[in-house]
Amino acid sequence: QVQLQESGPGLVRPSETLSLTCKVSGGAMNDQYWSWIRQSPGKGLEYLGYMYSRGGTNYNPSLSGRVSISIDTSKNQFSLRLTSVTVADTAVYYCARYWYDGSGLNWIDSWGQGTLVTVSS
Amino acid sequence: SSELTQDAAVSVALGQTVTITCHGDGLRAFYASWYQQKPGHAPVLVIYGQDKRPSGIPDRFSGSTSTDTASLTITGAQAEDEADYYCHSRDIRSTRLVFGGGTRLTVL
Numbered sequence: 001q002v003q004l005q006e007s008g009p010g011l012v013r014p015s016e017t018l019s020l021t022c023k024v025s026g027g028a029m030n031d032q033y034w035s036w037i038r039q040s041p042g043k044g045l046e047y048l049g050y051m052y053s054r055g056g057t058n059y060n061p062s063l064s065g066r067v068s069i070s071i072d073t074s075k076n077q078f079s080l081r082l083t084s085v086t087v088a089d090t091a092v093y094y095c096a097r098y099w100y101d102g103s104g105l106n107w108i109d110s111w112g113q114g115t116l117v118t119v120s121s
Numbered sequence: 122s123s124e125l126t127q128d129a130a131v132s133v134a135l136g137q138t139v140t141i142t143c144h145g146d147g148l149r150a151f152y153a154s155w156y157q158q159k160p161g162h163a164p165v166l167v168i169y170g171q172d173k174r175p176s177g178i179p180d181r182f183s184g185s186t187s188t189d190t191a192s193l194t195i196t197g198a199q200a201e202d203e204a205d206y207y208c209h210s211r212d213i214r215s216t217r218l219v220f221g222g223g224t225r226l227t228v229l
């Protein structure tokens with residue numbers, strides 16, 4: 001079982017860019033999907049996007065193109081960028097490993113502990 | 122619709138059986154997976170596929186799927202099962218991931 005650990009600033013100013021990194025340990029990142037999910041205070045889980053280790057991304061269209069994910073398999077880490085943040089982007093951000101078998105089976109088996117990012121001036 | 126719908130809250134008496142459901146068109150094509158989340162903690166996978174349990178998940182947790190509905194059943198609920206439960210799957214059209222709104226389970 002891999003371990004994931006998020007890192008990055010806990011406070012971001014409105015209109016600026018939120019940047020987080022997820023370090024993966026205990027296994028390689030190859031041939032897998034890596035995802036970011038967030039949870040606003042007292043709310044449910046919201047999908048942000050995922051990236052396949054060999055390239056290819058998928059993002060939540062509700063974020064209007066503000067989100068991007070990149071991966072560096074040589075460093076065993078992947079990153080999230082969310083631009084033009086507002087107070088509505090205040091949330092606990094989780095990185096996670098997503099599995100999809102190409103047919104009907106899909107699941108998230110490993111999650112980081114989460115990191116709270118507050119958007120405030 | 123690409124969304125997944127769950128009841129907001131469900132309660133169960135200690136030791137009894139409870140079923141939490143998740144509805145969505147995407148479940149006709151993709152299996153749901155289920156996550157347990159306790160306050161201040163990350164979600165934990167409890168069921169995926171038709172009825173697969175990760176290592177370490179008690180066998181009182183089980184899953185099933187019928188047409189556009191996925192179900193999570195806890196047989197003999199324990200006090201430690203009190204938590205929020207989320208279903209998750211994949212959207213048919215966009216391939217994005219989708220989550221249900223979550224069900225808060227109270228064990229009485």
